[in-house]
Amino acid sequence: MKKILSAILVFTGLSTISLAQDLNRVKEPDMLRELHRSEILIPDIPGYKTLKGDFHMHTVFSDGEVWPTVRVQEAYIEGLDVIALTEHIEYRPNLDHLTGDHNTAYEIAAPHAERHNILLVKSAEISRSMPPGHLNALFLEDANKLDTEDYMDAIEEANRQGGFLFWVHPGWLAQQPDTNKWWPVHEELVQKGWLHGVEVYNWDEWYPIAFGWCNDKNLAYLGNTDAHMVSAYRFNLAEYHRPMTLVFVEERTVESVRDAMFARRTAAFFLNNLAGPEHLLRELFDASVEVRQPFMVNEEGTARLEVTNPTDLTFILENPSPSNDSPEKITLRPRSSVIITCDISGGEALLPYTVTNLHTGMEKNLGVELHVSSMP
Ligand SMILES: [Zn+2]
């Protein structure tokens, strides 16, 4: 068998050479991969489409290492729908080598985004010392007008333009070395209606305390990369999707993304975790997980059945009051089912679980009930 194989290899090797008609150049299209994207399976929820977004990234037009179109290409192949290039207003170390202003990254990326069906949001990062720290402003008309002396003027201008503002990396060690605290100025911004969200996940860290702020102050949850270099260079994309913000929209348009953000219809997705308002995470869970009818029930009423998760999300379920009647822990990995046993001697059962990787607040996880019934 080995001999035949090597004979075929030698033969095809020779034939490639003999078939090459042009000695000046031989094109090898197989060397290039097709323009394909990884589709991330996250279900829509009732009334809304689920979009995947990254609303915090940098390019050479602030302190990033890539050209704006590269961000579009990454977003495309990594399965995103919507992105924002959020260049620092106050920090542009490449200006000795580049011209352009605070809108240039957007202007370069926009035609490329359109050709890749990626929604692009005109944005900027207001980058000040603490307080208020760094705030991203999305859906801007003109980022140049945010280049002001006083940070409050920049924030006011972003709001005047209809911008959505969120506090980014609130727990960044360089700015909050001790406790990750909510400052009076953030309270003032909320009172004025000028702060609309918090980045609860950034790069490789998350801020559980910020889940509480989002709930208490009615702010949107966001999770983003804050990528400065090529995303695949540092993110563990073999095991996880890049961190992202899920946005639940009426239509796949920038305007609809904006509406969803102001309505707080967002969730952060990072590693295997989701963080967001309880009702949204419940709808995502319900749209993802199916408890099937038992395929076997014994004389004592112990049923065997499958719980199925056809999505790319992971759900880790723990029984808050373990008993022998149902499993202590159920791990629903992406695109898989598990067989569980439970007691349905009463005809049906409601199994209470805490989904420990779905965060609905600070030290709060989604509670669910699996309804098992022998009836279809
Ligand atoms: Zn920053």
Ligand SMILES: [Zn+2]
């Ligand atoms: Zn940043």
